[in-house]
Amino acid sequence: MPREVTSNKVTSNKMTSNTFSRTPATAICLGAMVLSLLAAPAQAGAASDFYAVAPSEIAGPPGTLLRAEPVAPPGGAAAAYRILYRSRGAAGQPVVVSGVVAAPPAGAGPHPVVTWGHGTTGIAPVCAPSRFPQRDFARIAGLGSLLADGDVVVATDYQGLGAGREHPYLVGASEAHAMIDAVRAARALPGLRAGRRFASWGFSEGGQAALFTGAVARSYAPELRLEGVAAVSAPTELRRLLNGDIGSLAGQVVASFAAVTWSRTYRLPIGEVVRPQAMPTLEHIASLCSSDLPERVTLGLAAAAYAGEGGLLVPGATQRAEWRRLIAANSVPARQGAPVYLAQGDADDLVAPAATRDFARRLCHDGVALDYQEVPFADHGGAEIASAGGATGWLAARLSGARPVSDCGQVDTARR
Template sequence: MLARLAATATAAAALALPVAVAVPAAAQPVTPGTVTATRPLPPEHLIPGSASGTAISYRTLGPHDRPALSTGAVFVPSGEPPPGGWPVISWAHGAVGIADSCAPTVSGRIGGPYLGRWLSQGYAIVATDYVGLGTDGLHPYLDGRSEAHAVIDMVRAARAVEPSLSDRWITLGQSQGGLAAMVAATLAETHAPELDYRGTIALGVPSNIENLAALGGPLFPPLPLEGTTVFIAYALAGLRATDPGVDVDSYLSDRGKAVLTQVEELCYAEAADTIGSTSIGELFSRQVDEPLLRELREMLAVPVRGYDRPLFVGQGLFDTIVPSPLTFKLVADLALAGQKFTFRTYPQGHLETMLASEPEANEFARKVLTR
């Protein structure tokens, strides 16, 4: 509990640094994308090559489309913007944890050289933290709609504080962010019709997890994968906090309850070290049933329809975090649903695929943002 309070205090103190925009709480409209506060990022938190970096607090929609607050950052390239402004890439990050201290705008781990290379090509980068990372409440990890709304509304918020940004934008997501990016692709045109959404790049997308959820219970088979117990614990902890109508604890063993309490305060690397070899089965005291399964399906399902703009999906063949067979099923379902998309595989692991895909992802972005 002390660690949780300290992390919250750290995030609050960070947002209390020199504020350029601060709207009194009583006057704040609830329109998604409305900016509630800004602050300049310290130099050590900037993406390499940024002319400037600004942290933003903004309105969006959280679990079950309830009004919520998110934070994020906007980075502008050096030089003069092109006619119409800098085209925008809305970056959706992978798993970092669910504690406030894990939020990229708090930790400063926003994107590094990878996003710097995108910035150097003349794109502005806007990067959401997602709901509950650095804001009130616990982050609803892998809640696709919540994360997608944060990705979309981050573009709105960034354009409100940075007039050099174009209304042309794409979303780029990896791992957890790949899920966010794909759900955002199906919501972008209806949720933010005033923006010119052009397409999505989704890498290492965790999909079809909801189809495995029915196996959840003490006899869940061991998986030869990395980090799976931590990711499941993050998702259950987020669901427990954001939807108290589902009695998540009633499904958990004593070990499971202890693990969920631990991961609420630990970023990913610490959580993986702390949980150690705990299996998914050890989290549960009984088999999951329909009340929990229904919520997990709503959270985790990747849509297989609704992609009206270009879509690029990349997957590592040797990925031990998001295994390729689940992605093969996803792309088969997309094809059967009549969706048009580009699918590429790489003989790489999870993070390595993000780097290996750069040439093709860069070409995809150039085509959709300059047409």
């Protein structure tokens, strides 16, 4: 069996006087002044005006920082910003994406960057985590540890949340591009001294995004250097996810978000996979967010309308040829360009532990250095909490240059 997660954090050896010798705090202060000027047009109106994008702003190099405004920094951060930057959608089309950045205490730099992928918040633009920066920062597992280690932390909203019309849910390439271009945008912020070395880290949908980042970073952003990928409760095999969860309320929500956005993103008739009588419920679910408990209760009540009717999807929906192709394309490839930390709760009723174990074996077969943690008695969200210390410690080791240790010998003997 893979070893169990403990609460002990791997000791970071990055905080040395040679690596992070202090510099005058004026660098961060000067950066904040410049960013205040950059952000002035956005701050003149309502907060939502920050996300308004003119058509002329969209085209341009991915990772270009378009707009930034200072926000109240979380504990342990020297400064924080809401940002708007250029990226690429799943088909390579130019898009604009939003997010937030937290800067560590001033140091010599260059600072490594950790790009964070959040779990499901919805697919409507109003569901963007960066609309509420303090809540957004609070949801980043291990943020305080990452900042104390001297890392710049950037959290993307993904394409379509905040800026845009709709988030392409569980579309791996789009998520990965948003996470990588967030690193590029952070490097353009004055005074932060964000370096080109980075790691990806995410939970649930964000775990899928972090793993897709590992698969495409080398080709998409050759100027950056990916040091590690950490993912917890990550849906890696979407056919099993959708088939296994159609009967649950959470699964109905996941299936609804995927059906709506995939039909629009890939221009497929939604009637092939959704029951006609369920369409009003589906559209209602698509308009809701899941950022907090009241919102999740509302979503559950909406999904419950079809819980006893065989669900929202038609029988065999995931076996339709075009949908089957998309499920395969957005299931995580085992090829990774960096070591991987993978955590999974063994009581997760949304992402099947067996699917994660199978993915772990595929990583090992492909020669990836893997740290695999299975958390006893942890459900989907519980695994995130229980593994946060282990994950951030593992990230600290990767970003300090420590050699990864592989668990593949233990994974091969884990129960199937």
